[in-house]
Amino acid sequence: MTSCKPDGIETPEVMIDLGILQRNIDRMAAVVKGKGMNLRPHVKTHKIPQIAALQLAAGAVGLTVATIGEAEIFVDHGATDVFIAYPLWVTPHHARRLIQLSATARVAVGTDSVEATRAMGKALSDARDKIEILVEIDSGHHRSGVSPSAAVEVARSAADAGLRVTGVFTFPGHSYAPGMPVKAADQEQEALAEAARLVGAAGFEVSRISGGSTPTASLTHASAATEVRPGVYVFGDAQQLELGRCALDDIALTIAATVVSRHVGDAHAPRRLVLDAGSKVMGSDRPAWATGFGRLIDHPEARITTLSEHHATVSWPDGTQLPALGERLRVIPNHVCLTMNLVDEVTVLRDGVVVDRWRVAARGKNK
Amino acid sequence: MTSCKPDGIETPEVMIDLGILQRNIDRMAAVVKGKGMNLRPHVKTHKIPQIAALQLAAGAVGLTVATIGEAEIFVDHGATDVFIAYPLWVTPHHARRLIQLSATARVAVGTDSVEATRAMGKALSDARDKIEILVEIDSGHHRSGVSPSAAVEVARSAADAGLRVTGVFTFPGHSYAPGMPVKAADQEQEALAEAARLVGAAGFEVSRISGGSTPTASLTHASAATEVRPGVYVFGDAQQLELGRCALDDIALTIAATVVSRHVGDAHAPRRLVLDAGSKVMGSDRPAWATGFGRLIDHPEARITTLSEHHATVSWPDGTQLPALGERLRVIPNHVCLTMNLVDEVTVLRDGVVVDRWRVAARGKNK
Numbered sequence: 001m002t003s004c005k006p007d008g009i010e011t012p013e014v015m016i017d018l019g020i021l022q023r024n025i026d027r028m029a030a031v032v033k034g035k036g037m038n039l040r041p042h043v044k045t046h047k048i049p050q051i052a053a054l055q056l057a058a059g060a061v062g063l064t065v066a067t068i069g070e071a072e073i074f075v076d077h078g079a080t081d082v083f084i085a086y087p088l089w090v091t092p093h094h095a096r097r098l099i100q101l102s103a104t105a106r107v108a109v110g111t112d113s114v115e116a117t118r119a120m121g122k123a124l125s126d127a128r129d130k131i132e133i134l135v136e137i138d139s140g141h142h143r144s145g146v147s148p149s150a151a152v153e154v155a156r157s158a159a160d161a162g163l164r165v166t167g168v169f170t171f172p173g174h175s176y177a178p179g180m181p182v183k184a185a186d187q188e189q190e191a192l193a194e195a196a197r198l199v200g201a202a203g204f205e206v207s208r209i210s211g212g213s214t215p216t217a218s219l220t221h222a223s224a225a226t227e228v229r230p231g232v233y234v235f236g237d238a239q240q241l242e243l244g245r246c247a248l249d250d251i252a253l254t255i256a257a258t259v260v261s262r263h264v265g266d267a268h269a270p271r272r273l274v275l276d277a278g279s280k281v282m283g284s285d286r287p288a289w290a291t292g293f294g295r296l297i298d299h300p301e302a303r304i305t306t307l308s309e310h311h312a313t314v315s316w317p318d319g320t321q322l323p324a325l326g327e328r329l330r331v332i333p334n335h336v337c338l339t340m341n342l343v344d345e346v347t348v349l350r351d352g353v354v355v356d357r358w359r360v361a362a363r364g365k366n367k
Numbered sequence: 368m369t370s371c372k373p374d375g376i377e378t379p380e381v382m383i384d385l386g387i388l389q390r391n392i393d394r395m396a397a398v399v400k401g402k403g404m405n406l407r408p409h410v411k412t413h414k415i416p417q418i419a420a421l422q423l424a425a426g427a428v429g430l431t432v433a434t435i436g437e438a439e440i441f442v443d444h445g446a447t448d449v450f451i452a453y454p455l456w457v458t459p460h461h462a463r464r465l466i467q468l469s470a471t472a473r474v475a476v477g478t479d480s481v482e483a484t485r486a487m488g489k490a491l492s493d494a495r496d497k498i499e500i501l502v503e504i505d506s507g508h509h510r511s512g513v514s515p516s517a518a519v520e521v522a523r524s525a526a527d528a529g530l531r532v533t534g535v536f537t538f539p540g541h542s543y544a545p546g547m548p549v550k551a552a553d554q555e556q557e558a559l560a561e562a563a564r565l566v567g568a569a570g571f572e573v574s575r576i577s578g579g580s581t582p583t584a585s586l587t588h589a590s591a592a593t594e595v596r597p598g599v600y601v602f603g604d605a606q607q608l609e610l611g612r613c614a615l616d617d618i619a620l621t622i623a624a625t626v627v628s629r630h631v632g633d634a635h636a637p638r639r640l641v642l643d644a645g646s647k648v649m650g651s652d653r654p655a656w657a658t659g660f661g662r663l664i665d666h667p668e669a670r671i672t673t674l675s676e677h678h679a680t681v682s683w684p685d686g687t688q689l690p691a692l693g694e695r696l697r698v699i700p701n702h703v704c705l706t707m708n709l710v711d712e713v714t715v716l717r718d719g720v721v722v723d724r725w726r727v728a729a730r731g732k733n734k
Contacts, residue, residue, distance in 0.1 A: 010460055010734050044676065066677045086677060089627045089643070089693050093377055112628050115692040142636045143678050144628035173675065260456045261479050261503075261511035269509045276456070280708050280733050284652045308540065309411065309704055310433045310453060311510050325482040326456050337676055341647050341709055344731050364711050366647050367377050 283338025650705025
């Protein structure tokens with residue numbers, strides 16, 4: 001990432017490097033296209049219509065979202081094909097919004113139970129054919145989703161409820177751990193292929209077979225999936241960095257922070273800095289394997305050892321120089337999606353110069 | 368908490384029980400008044416002017432905030448005495464905003480270094496006397512703050528920079544762990560008393576001696592502190608519950624969530640539920656001693672074992688009944704302040720009936 005500590009930015013501030021962002025978007029588009037699959041990026045990562053527009057311009061066939069509210073924002077901004085990759089429990093309120101969306105966009109939603117398909121069919125009433133249904137498969141993450149063999153029953157219940165099943169999907173979230181991407185990608189593809197085979201054999205036309213994820217997208221093959229849904233790849237983050245799924249040069253989003261407290265250490269208290277970028281802007285995800293709560297892009301030797309809302313406490317190895325009070329540092333959050341749940345606007349830079357501000361239009365659209 | 372699963376609430380939704388909120392506010396006000404101290408609640412916990420008004424009506428002398436932006440919101444809504452309990456690195460932009468605030472409110476800010484006092488004195492220029500300065504003391508949390516003996520140097524540098532030192536403060540954050548509240552409260556009072564004594568002996572009038580925190584406020588005595596700054600007590604949360612600092616009946620804030628995925632368990636995947644309240648609305652703080660990522664208020668036997676943005680995965684003990692798909696459950700987040708960093712509005716209930724919606728006016732005011 002080019003150095004960018006522009007004057008006039010008050011901290012903490014989320015900064016996006018447009019050149020790196022575009023490169024990440026183009027690279028994933030080329031990889032997925034080269035494999036003969038469709039790219040349907042998960043836009044919960046950024047929640048910004050301008051970035052979705054760049055992804056669509058680079059060849060994405062549509063967008064993935066997590067909520068109806070996110071779908072509404074992106075369709076309002078011109079998206080014409082959205083997949084709500086979530087096992088929605090559809091209320092009458094949801095149904096009205098889904099039908100409204102379907103007036104201008106192709107809309108698909110997930111499901112993983114007989115009960116949910118019945119509720120959905122009832123709520124959608126005579127608009128059942130307007131929404132596509134993808135059955136969620138558990139490929140080893142053990143969150144939502146059913147086994148490939150149980151997918152047939154869910155698909156049949158959807159059909160019985162008058163719904164239109166067009167495929168299956170999975171999220172291999174267990175790929176987010178060291179040594180796991182290859183194994184998780186194998187399990188993902190095996191589960192998708194098996195589910196598609198069984199649901200197809202039950203008489204359904206399985207035209208969409210949809211896989212995750214930033215760690216696994218480049219490991220997925222067209223023999224198992226028609227599309228992939230990576231999200232984090234646009235920005236990168238400290239998790240992807242420590243998993244080896246991106247390099248420091250690929251990090252497009254950092255948080256400008258100021259050193260507000262500095263301690264050289266003594267018998268009573270450790271050597272440390274405190275930055276004004278806490279969990280209020282970074283989120284507090286810290287998987288057990290992570291080396292801290294985030295990284296500093298210009299100081300790979302430092303670690304954010306504790307995190308509170310307004311304070312990131314940073315340790316430096318003995319013998320290194322501690323940055324000065326008031327200095328601006330650039331933080332890489334562990335999980336960049338959480339940052340975008342927290343901030344209303346971001347600063348956009350090109351070659352270290354502020355060129356724009358973008359509103360995080362879908363932030364807080366949690367329903 | 369009275370049962371409140373009103374129809375018409377779409378999930379996930381933050382719900383505040385007004386009766387319990389008022390009781391929590393009144394109880395802390397009485398405890399602190401009974402000890403002869405002032406109460407200056409930290410309003411970053413709720414970020415809602417209507418709740419600050421209840422706290423002030425119950426006798427709070429002023430408000431504590433973490434950022435200038437939070438101060439601006441609460442002063443706009445009528446607060447006349449705010450303490451930014453944070454070691455601000457004051458830029459010219461900050462200085463203009465602090466001076467603006469001081470036109471209608473008494474304003475104090477924290478500092479913990481010679482360098483920061485110099486920067487602040489320079490930025491405030493001829494408005495230096497409009498802002499009070501409290502020196503931050505490290506009472507064992509080892510985040511920001513200096514030792515009591517180093518406080519004198521910081522106070523002197525502030526005076527040399529033309530600033531007006533009126534006291535000392537500390538935050539005993541190490542009280543947020545099992546068995547620690549009493550020890551941390553002792554260290555807090557010892558450090559505050561020592562710092563006040565030394566700074567006073569150096570010729571400063573130490574009129575404000577300010578301590579934390581929800582776990583320690585009721586353990587603090589007027590011999591060591593003139594005021595306390597608890598925040599979380601208004602709502603309670605799963606951390607305070609597991610620390611024994613509040614009871615289930617004291618929990619004023621819960622998150623209504625829907626069961627979207629349900630699995631009875633088999634050889635391949637564990638028994639579990641998935642709720643639509645993930646880290647997007649709960650935050651993902653999980654101290655090592657916590658039993659999970661949050662609790663369910665009506666199901667003390669259940670545990671949120673994993674948490675992603677849109678999914679809370681909940682385990683129930685074997686032999687218990689799993690709630691049904693589509694059922695509404697009420698979640699207690701681990702750290703309630705993080706929830707208020709994420710949501711724009713909350714639903715207010717009295718005796719289970721929706722009576723209001725409040726805007727989280729200071730959400731996102733991170734600077």
